[in-house]
Amino acid sequence: xxxxxxxxxxxxxxxxxxxxxxxxxxxxxxxxxxxxxxxxxxxxxxxxxxxxxxxxxxxxxxxxxxxxxxxxxxxxxxxxxxxxxxxxxxxxxxxxxxxxxxxxxxxxxxxxxxxxxxxxxxxxxxxxxxxxxxxxxxxxxxxxxxxxxxxxxxxxxxxxxxxxxxxxxxxxxxxxxxxxxxxxxxxxxxxxxxxxxxxxxxxxxxxxxxxxxxxxxxxxxxxxxxx
Numbered sequence: 125x126x127x128x129x130x131x132x133x134x135x136x137x138x139x140x141x142x143x144x145x146x147x148x149x150x151x152x153x154x155x156x157x158x159x160x161x162x163x164x165x166x167x168x169x170x171x172x173x174x175x176x177x178x179x180x181x182x183x184x185x186x187x188x189x190x191x192x193x194x195x196x197x198x199x200x201x202x203x204x205x206x207x208x209x210x211x212x213x214x215x216x217x218x219x220x221x222x223x224x225x226x227x228x229x230x231x232x233x234x235x236x237x238x239x240x241x242x243x244x245x246x247x248x249x250x251x252x253x254x255x256x257x258x259x260x261x262x263x264x265x266x267x268x269x270x271x272x273x274x275x276x277x278x279x280x281x282x283x284x285x286x287x288x289x290x291x292x293x294x295x296x297x298x299x300x301x302x303x304x305x306x307x308x309x310x311x312x313x314x315x316x317x318x319x320x321x322x323x324x325x326x327x328x329x330x331x332x333x334x335x336x337x338x339x340x341x342x343x344x345x346x347x348x349x350x351x
Contacts, residue, residue: 162188169335218285
């Protein structure tokens with residue numbers, strides 16, 4: 125089950141305590157947060173080339189992030205959480221609200237369980253936002269989803285975040301990394317007139333990351349956490 129809002133957060137533990145970090149994240153950090161009303165579930169990912177981890181939390185609405193239970197969890201970490209959060213590197217945190225989700229099949233949990241996510245961040249000026257969204261919804265999404273290896277794409281607007289001033293995030297759910305990027309669908313997205321026009325803009329220079337699914341999905345079911 126996906127939410128209208130997501131929390132996208134990255135952390136890099138030191139390799140000397142990477143196992144302790146993962147144990148803490150799976151047995152405390154996520155379970156505490158998924159007890160919050162409106163927090164639906166979460167999936168973790170790992171960079172294939174370095175010990176950097178991503179967690180994507182599914183949240184029912186933007187209001188959850190302003191709720192008293194969520195603010196309490198953030199403001200009152202236990203001693204282990206405080207230490208971990210103070211010592212991880214490459215920390216990022218972005219709260220994002222969904223603009224559109226597109227899939228190459230009817231929406232299902234299989235999309236959230238895709239083996240890979242390809243994340244693309246943009247800083248879009250207000251004057252270009254409408255054209256950027258039109259490119260995504262009318263060209264980028266439909267063209268990529270012609271590939272069987274592109275299961276779904278979510279376009280989101282970033283409402284708050286650090287450390288970079290990104291405004292939009294595209295999350296692409298992939299079944300096979302090499303085949304997705306080698307597909308004719310991926311190559312075709314750079315050939316349209318609108319893409320060529322946008323690519324001339326400095327702001328269109330995006331930042332992209334690839335992550336591989338790590339562990340099982342955390343899913344809240346009837347008030348309980350299912351692994």
